[in-house]
Amino acid sequence: MRLLVVDLLAERKAFGKEGVREIVAHFDNPEVFLWSPHTTERTEYGFGTVVEQPVDCDFIAITGSRRNVSSWEPWMDDVAELIRTAEVPIIGICFGHQIIAAALGGKVERASKGSHFVSEVKYIDGAVVNAVFTHQDHVVDAGELEVIASAQHCKIAACQHPTRPIRTVQYHPEATSRILSKALKHGDMTKVEAEVFDMSKPLIDVYDSLLA
Numbered sequence: 001m002r003l004l005v006v007d008l009l010a011e012r013k014a015f016g017k018e019g020v021r022e023i024v025a026h027f028d029n030p031e032v033f034l035w036s037p038h039t040t041e042r043t044e045y046g047f048g049t050v051v052e053q054p055v056d057c058d059f060i061a062i063t064g065s066r067r068n069v070s071s072w073e074p075w076m077d078d079v080a081e082l083i084r085t086a087e088v089p090i091i092g093i094c095f096g097h098q099i100i101a102a103a104l105g106g107k108v109e110r111a112s113k114g115s116h117f118v119s120e121v122k123y124i125d126g127a128v129v130n131a132v133f134t135h136q137d138h139v140v141d142a143g144e145l146e147v148i149a150s151a152q153h154c155k156i157a158a159c160q161h162p163t164r165p166i167r168t169v170q171y172h173p174e175a176t177s178r179i180l181s182k183a184l185k186h187g188d189m190t191k192v193e194a195e196v197f198d199m200s201k202p203l204i205d206v207y208d209s210l211l212a
Contacts, residue, residue, distance in 0.1 A: 003030035004057035006079055008065035008095055010034065010042035014183035015064065015175075017045045022174040023061055023093075024048075026207045033057065037075040038067060054082050059089050062096030064172060069098040069108040070137045079103075089165035091210040097168035098137055101159065106143030111136050118198045121157050121171060123149040129204040131157075131171035132197055138170065158209070173209040 003024060009016035024032050024047075032048035033055050042050070060082070067073060080103035083090060092100040098108045114136040121131050124147075131151075139156040145168065149158035158169045177199045184191060 001027060001030045001059060002033065002055070002057040003027055004033045004035060004051075004054060004060045005048070006060065006062040006082070006096070007034045007036045007042075008038055008063045008067070010036040011039055012066075012188050013043050013186040014179055014188040017043050018179045018182045019063060019172075019174045020045065021047070022176060022179060023063070023206055026205075026211055027059070030059075037078055038065065038073070053078075057088060060086055060091070062090065062092040062099065064094035064096065064135075067095065068110065068137050069095065069102050070110045091166075092168035093174065093210075094135055094170060094172055095137075097159065097170050098135075098139055100166060100168050101139045101142050101145055101156075104144040104161070105141075106139055106145065107141035108137050109140050111138050115153055116193070116197075118201055118203070119151045119153065119171075121149050121151050121204070123158070129208075130201040131169070131173065131204050131209070132175040133171050134175075135170060167210050169209050171204075171209075173204055173206045176203070176205075 005020055034048045034050050036042050079099055083100050083103040102108050115133045118130055119133050121129050142156055142159050145159035146162050147156050148160050151157045154170055160167045
């Protein structure tokens with residue numbers, strides 16, 4: 001399988017490198033391509049092939065980002081075009097969830113305050129899971145997407161497309177305890193920031209949230 005990761009935290013050692021490692025671990029021996037249109041300064045991952053533009057692939061994963069869909073930047077046009085024209089499955093996490101919604105006719109707004117905690121997510125099939133949230137933008141109109149889950153602070157917490165193989169989550173299923181430990185080690189997060197996340201709860205992972 002050829003997996004294209006729209007790698008929008010490539011400048012960060014934990015949430016970028018280790019987050020992508022966690023995502024690709026749920027695929028069966030993929031050939032990984034890393035596209036980071038937002039920056040020319042990226043962390044060396046030691047895996048994957050860095051590309052300057054999207055390549056032919058079998059699957060696309062769009063990561064979180066420190067940028068904001070509500071503050072649109074020119075490079076986001078290229079990501080939105082990829083979303084609209086791709087004929088392969090796509091998954092989106094946090095920023096990925098937001099830009100997929102925006103590209104497909106939805107709307108993203110800046111919240112009055114950020115969301116940084118572990119929260120229950122309730123799916124329309126009755127499932128209730130715990131997930132790590134860390135975001136300020138949020139989707140207020142899902143556009144072509146169908147809303148399949150919500151949280152107390154986030155009405156549109158997960159979506160799927162009715163006819164295309166697209167699934168998105170506002171939360172971070174790749175944010176494992178291992179990655180938070182790496183974030184502390186590499187300075188991506190302070191100890192005070194990390195303490196808001198109750199990692200003692202069982203958390204939904206990438207496979208169950210986006211690939212099952």
